[in-house]
Amino acid sequence: MKKFTEFLNLKPTISAILCIFITLGSLSSLLADSTFLHVSFDPTRELYEEINKAFLKEWKAKKGSEFAIQQSHGGSGKQARAVIDGLDADIVSLALSYDIDSISTKSGLIDANWQKKLPNNSVPYYSTIVFLVRKSNPKKIKDWDDIVKPGVSIITPNPKTSGGARWNYLAAYGFAKRKYKSDEKATDFVKALFKNTSVLDTGARGSTTTFVQRGIGDVLITWENEAKLSLDEEKRSGKNTLEVVYPSESIRAETPVAVVTKTATEKGNLEKATTYLEFLYTKEGQSIISKHFFRPIDPAIAKASAKEFPNIKLFSLSDLGETWDSAQKKHFADAGVFDAIYKTQ
Amino acid sequence: MLIETRPYKKIHLGISLGLTVFYSSAVVIIPLLGLFFHSLGIGVSGILEVFSDERIRSALILSFSVGLISALINLFVGFLFAWVLVRYNFPFKKLLDTLIDLPFTLPTAVAGIALTTIYSQNGMIGSFFDKWGIKIAYTPIGIVIALVFIGFPFVVRTVQPVIEELPKELEESARCLGATPFQTFYKVILPELWPSLLAGTGMAFARSIGEYGSVVFISGNIPGKTEILPLLIVTKLEQYEYEKATSIALVMLLTSFVFMFLINLLQERASKKLS
Numbered sequence: 001m002k003k004f005t006e007f008l009n010l011k012p013t014i015s016a017i018l019c020i021f022i023t024l025g026s027l028s029s030l031l032a033d034s035t036f037l038h039v040s041f042d043p044t045r046e047l048y049e050e051i052n053k054a055f056l057k058e059w060k061a062k063k064g065s066e067f068a069i070q071q072s073h074g075g076s077g078k079q080a081r082a083v084i085d086g087l088d089a090d091i092v093s094l095a096l097s098y099d100i101d102s103i104s105t106k107s108g109l110i111d112a113n114w115q116k117k118l119p120n121n122s123v124p125y126y127s128t129i130v131f132l133v134r135k136s137n138p139k140k141i142k143d144w145d146d147i148v149k150p151g152v153s154i155i156t157p158n159p160k161t162s163g164g165a166r167w168n169y170l171a172a173y174g175f176a177k178r179k180y181k182s183d184e185k186a187t188d189f190v191k192a193l194f195k196n197t198s199v200l201d202t203g204a205r206g207s208t209t210t211f212v213q214r215g216i217g218d219v220l221i222t223w224e225n226e227a228k229l230s231l232d233e234e235k236r237s238g239k240n241t242l243e244v245v246y247p248s249e250s251i252r253a254e255t256p257v258a259v260v261t262k263t264a265t266e267k268g269n270l271e272k273a274t275t276y277l278e279f280l281y282t283k284e285g286q287s288i289i290s291k292h293f294f295r296p297i298d299p300a301i302a303k304a305s306a307k308e309f310p311n312i313k314l315f316s317l318s319d320l321g322e323t324w325d326s327a328q329k330k331h332f333a334d335a336g337v338f339d340a341i342y343k344t345q
Numbered sequence: 346m347l348i349e350t351r352p353y354k355k356i357h358l359g360i361s362l363g364l365t366v367f368y369s370s371a372v373v374i375i376p377l378l379g380l381f382f383h384s385l386g387i388g389v390s391g392i393l394e395v396f397s398d399e400r401i402r403s404a405l406i407l408s409f410s411v412g413l414i415s416a417l418i419n420l421f422v423g424f425l426f427a428w429v430l431v432r433y434n435f436p437f438k439k440l441l442d443t444l445i446d447l448p449f450t451l452p453t454a455v456a457g458i459a460l461t462t463i464y465s466q467n468g469m470i471g472s473f474f475d476k477w478g479i480k481i482a483y484t485p486i487g488i489v490i491a492l493v494f495i496g497f498p499f500v501v502r503t504v505q506p507v508i509e510e511l512p513k514e515l516e517e518s519a520r521c522l523g524a525t526p527f528q529t530f531y532k533v534i535l536p537e538l539w540p541s542l543l544a545g546t547g548m549a550f551a552r553s554i555g556e557y558g559s560v561v562f563i564s565g566n567i568p569g570k571t572e573i574l575p576l577l578i579v580t581k582l583e584q585y586e587y588e589k590a591t592s593i594a595l596v597m598l599l600t601s602f603v604f605m606f607l608i609n610l611l612q613e614r615a616s617k618k619l620s
Contacts, residue, residue: 075583077582077583077584078582081582081585102585160583161579161580197567198483198565198567199566199567200566200568202561202579214461214465214466215465328584333584334398334586339398339400339568342568343399343400343569
């Protein structure tokens with residue numbers, strides 16, 4: 001009996017040791033991560049699933065070896081922060097070059113000249129900002145001017161929390177600035193736009209849900225690929241309630257990619273990472289990209305898929321005389337234009 | 346067999362205490378201290394400056410006021426539920442009792458999406474109110490509903506055991522001495538219950554001001570109107586302004602801590618009263 005009670009006394013100690021082992025075990029399994037990790041933003045999930053399959057097939061044919069690619073998707077800024085804070089990404093593909101720049105300057109994991117390392121400033125594909133409206137366009141929305149009219153209800157995500165929303169904002173701002181040739185008028189224009197906005201979701205996908213599923217708003221400002229995806233979804237479920245409207249001009253929304261050099265080198269993945277990103281520029285990569293409604297940069301593939309991508313006038317950020325750094329400071333940082341819009345209301 | 350008696354409390358630096366300290370440091374104390382020092386990076390004046398921003402102030406006011414309203418709703422409804430569950434027998438009582446814990450276990454984002462679906466203007470309940478020109482989703486009303494949902498179990502679960510423990514004789518003697526049912530409730534039962542009622546309401550309130558997942562979906566997030574404080578933390582993080590984000594977090598942390606501290610005091614008082 002005495003032995004038994006002694007055993008009982010031992011039990012907390014045993015369980016304590018077990019607890020420590022379990023904790024350490026789960027921690028070390030988190031630390032020991034040798035797989036290849038691609039950190040990307042939200043709307044590219046389906047695109048990269050297909051890219052991965054095609055790339056791994058080619059890699060096996062050329063090198064004879066196999067490996068697994070892990071994907072992580074989320075808001076662009078959130079993903080960049082995760083990499084800065086130590087998420088072991090080998091490559092990143094984000095919604096704004098600003099986010100990759102931030103990783104580079106804040107953590108040093110990416111070389112400062114990352115944009116020079118791949119063709120076309122490390123932008124293998126781009127997109128633009130379009131409108132999604134209700135079937136037969138009851139509010140007669142044709143261009144940016146139409147959505148700022150009183151009585152139109154706009155859905156767009158919050159530029160403070162969403163990379164895509166910053167493209168939306170700059171598309172509207174750029175349109176007005178080019179049309180009225182004045183910063184002040186352009187600011188008034190986005191002011192009117194946000195006055196008409198009834199819901200500011202935290203991300204692009206959330207805004208799509210609000211517009212499509214909840215039936216809120218007359219117009220959704222969104223990525224071209226996201227708009228086309230919504231139409232595709234509807235077609236698949238046999239519905240027909242939406243229409244895409246192309247404004248007269250819009251922004252060239254460039255979504256760059258980069259190797260996280262330091263991490264990839266440490267993990268011995270540098271070659272894989274570089275080859276992966278180069279694959280995006282190949283004919284095969286480009287045609288998968290166009291299949292997922294992102295605009296390819298390869299002229300031949302672009303020509304072949306021209307039907308999918310109406311030829312509207314696209315201006316870039318530099319056409320507006322801005323860099324991401326200056327745009328961020330002027331528009332989206334604290335006490336910037338976006339904050340001022342809501343202060344005066 | 347002889348059972349050794351021992352004092353209820355003793356000073357013992359055994360492995361169990363070690364583990365307790367280790368876990369609470371690793372999980373609670375060190376991260377919170379980190380938060381504290383991180384926000385000190387911008388200094389007290391910096392923190393004050395953060396809160397001088399109109400947008401943050403209105404989010405602060407919104408978060409606290411919708412939190413208070415939802416906590417008060419939970420106070421009444423939660424008390425009613427606890428009372429019904431203890432004092433009455435009805436079919437499916439066990440099922441209802443289980444359902445109450447659901448907001449604890451459900452991911453709050455799921456709750457937010459579900460609530461938004463139902464309360465938006467083409468949703469099941471939302472479309473009904475829309476006919477009367479009342480919008481629920483994307484207004485503060487929607488936020489209150491989400492907060493009532495996530496705070497609901499707190500009041501029920503803190504009051505329920507206290508009602509169960511109430512001696513039957515207390516009410517019987519009150520009635521025998523000629524008290525009306527209302528007098529019995531007001532003068533005999535309520536004084537026993539209020540500490541736990543307040544504790545539950547306080548917890549629901551503290552939870553409400555920090556709630557993010559369910560609220561971002563239903564609130565519409567319009568600055569100055571339906572933007573809540575936790576969303577501003579996310580906003581600051583998106584701009585890589587860690588110090589500003591943590592200083593908002595710090596203010597919320599301190600508020601929650603003060604509340605939890607008061608709640609613990611109340612509960613101690615309540616348990617003393619009952620014993």
